[in-house]
Amino acid sequence: MFRDAWLIAGKDLRIEMRSRVGLNQIVPFAVTVLVLFAFALDTDQEALRTYAPGLFWVTVLLAALLAIGRSFAVDLADGAADRLLLSGIDPIAVFGGKAAAIAVQLVVLEVLLGAGVVLLFDVTVHRYGLLVCAGLAAAAGVATAGTLYGALVAGLGVRETLLPVLLLPVVAPVLIGATRAFQDAFGVAGAEGWAWLGLLAGFAAIYGVFGALSYGALLEEA
Amino acid sequence: MESAVRLRAAVTLLGRFPALAGVNLDITPGEIVLLKGPNGAGKTTLLRLCAGLCTLSTGQGWVLGHDLSSERRMVRRRVALLGHRTGLYDDLTVTENVAFWARAAGAGRQDVDEALERLSLTGRLADTRVGRLSAGQRRRASIASLVVRRPELWLLDEPHAGLDQQTRDTVDTLVRGAAAAGATVVLATHELERIAVLEPRVVSVVGGMVRSDDPTDSQGPNASSDAEDDRRVS
Numbered sequence: 001m002f003r004d005a006w007l008i009a010g011k012d013l014r015i016e017m018r019s020r021v022g023l024n025q026i027v028p029f030a031v032t033v034l035v036l037f038a039f040a041l042d043t044d045q046e047a048l049r050t051y052a053p054g055l056f057w058v059t060v061l062l063a064a065l066l067a068i069g070r071s072f073a074v075d076l077a078d079g080a081a082d083r084l085l086l087s088g089i090d091p092i093a094v095f096g097g098k099a100a101a102i103a104v105q106l107v108v109l110e111v112l113l114g115a116g117v118v119l120l121f122d123v124t125v126h127r128y129g130l131l132v133c134a135g136l137a138a139a140a141g142v143a144t145a146g147t148l149y150g151a152l153v154a155g156l157g158v159r160e161t162l163l164p165v166l167l168l169p170v171v172a173p174v175l176i177g178a179t180r181a182f183q184d185a186f187g188v189a190g191a192e193g194w195a196w197l198g199l200l201a202g203f204a205a206i207y208g209v210f211g212a213l214s215y216g217a218l219l220e221e222a
Numbered sequence: 223m224e225s226a227v228r229l230r231a232a233v234t235l236l237g238r239f240p241a242l243a244g245v246n247l248d249i250t251p252g253e254i255v256l257l258k259g260p261n262g263a264g265k266t267t268l269l270r271l272c273a274g275l276c277t278l279s280t281g282q283g284w285v286l287g288h289d290l291s292s293e294r295r296m297v298r299r300r301v302a303l304l305g306h307r308t309g310l311y312d313d314l315t316v317t318e319n320v321a322f323w324a325r326a327a328g329a330g331r332q333d334v335d336e337a338l339e340r341l342s343l344t345g346r347l348a349d350t351r352v353g354r355l356s357a358g359q360r361r362r363a364s365i366a367s368l369v370v371r372r373p374e375l376w377l378l379d380e381p382h383a384g385l386d387q388q389t390r391d392t393v394d395t396l397v398r399g400a401a402a403a404g405a406t407v408v409l410a411t412h413e414l415e416r417i418a419v420l421e422p423r424v425v426s427v428v429g430g431m432v433r434s435d436d437p438t439d440s441q442g443p444n445a446s447s448d449a450e451d452d453r454r455v456s
Binding site for chain 1: 273274275295298299301302303305306307308309310311312313314318322323325326327351367
């Protein structure tokens with residue numbers, strides 16, 4: 001199963017590297033959103049610093065929608081989704097592979113946006129360990145929930161508009177937890193960062209298990 | 223002998239529309255079967271049902287001994303379906319696509335090389351991204367990605383579409399070779415003259431039902447059934 005998950009993840013990441021959609025479209029989109037936030041608040045540098053964690057994670061979630069949508073679009077484009085069903089690969093491996101590929105893309109996005117936040121919003125990192133752990137756990141949570149909901153809407157003609165409507169409310173706990181953890185890591189609020197990290201890890205674990213168990217049924221319906 | 227395909231009163235609904243409206247069909251292992259009939263007759267749905275991609279709404283069905291209602295995953299592992307779409311990734315090269323599907327099926331690098339060789343997808347073509355290929359080349363790459371799976375049941379929907387003469391001959395050779403190796407081949411095509419050399423058993427599909435299952439049937443692909451099909455749809 002791990003071999004198959006690795007196969008799926010490697011395929012998805014290779015496609016993304018080749019197509020450069022992430023680099024040429026998703027990253028510029030995310031940077032643009034971040035810059036617009038900076039323009040909107042630039043008269044108040046203190047407010048920028050205070051709200052930087054929340055703005056960062058809102059931007060990550062918006063960009064994640066594009067990455068998740070694309071992950072399923074490449075399978076649907078020329079019938080590869082049917083081939084995946086016919087391949088005999090365990091749906092759990094497909095779920096794990098796709099979630100892993102999305103998580104890797106989100107981590108790369110977080111690194112690039114993190115640099116942008118430090119430069120644009122003038123924040124200073126106080127707790128690197130917390131920052132890294134929260135970033136990884138949040139990426140895992142968004143990727144697992146995103147893969148699950150991406151498969152849920154994959155077969156629908158309105159999937160591009162339905163995915164945000166369904167997914168954003170679901171990942172609200174990730175937004176809250178990651179924002180609190182980053183506030184602690186940036187030293188802009190007295191949040192219990194490590195406790196919020198627990199919430200992020202729990203969210204990722206729950207959606208990881210739930211997604212793995214239900215993914216087969218979702219693929220059948222897609 | 224266990225049937226390769228056995229359908230009894232098989233009904234498949236696409237929404238409310240009965241794409242298959244009570245099909246009875248037996249196909250023995252090693253047979254080459256031609257499904258003929260007008261557009262919209264249910265040939266593609268029948269192939270997808272046999273592949274385990276469509277569900278049985280009512281009736282019963284077995285493919286390679288597996289129940290189509292409860293063992294579709296087992297069916298899927300043992301069949302190959304060449305549909306209207308290629309099932310390939312535009313941003314991967316031909317070799318990467320074929321290797322991906324080969325690894326998914328547990329096949330090795332040697333199987334990939336053999337499949338590429340058989341479909342004349344060697345040299346620069348093998349390292350070209352699928353998105354940059356012509357329609358015919360994409361079709362060949364799609365067939366190569368099925369060959370590596372060594373399926374026991376081939377389900378081919380218009381296998382010659384978009385191919386040049388040389389590649390059509392290659393496909394015919396593949397079909398003969400698969401049948402000679404004991405695999406069953408079910409294909410749907412309008413190119414009856416071309417398929418005749420393979421000496422298939424001809425099964426007419428009209429209005430979602432098998433209307434004739436006669437080796438001597440020489441009825442044309444559109445004979446008298448289009449109007450009937452139109453009435454059914456309306």
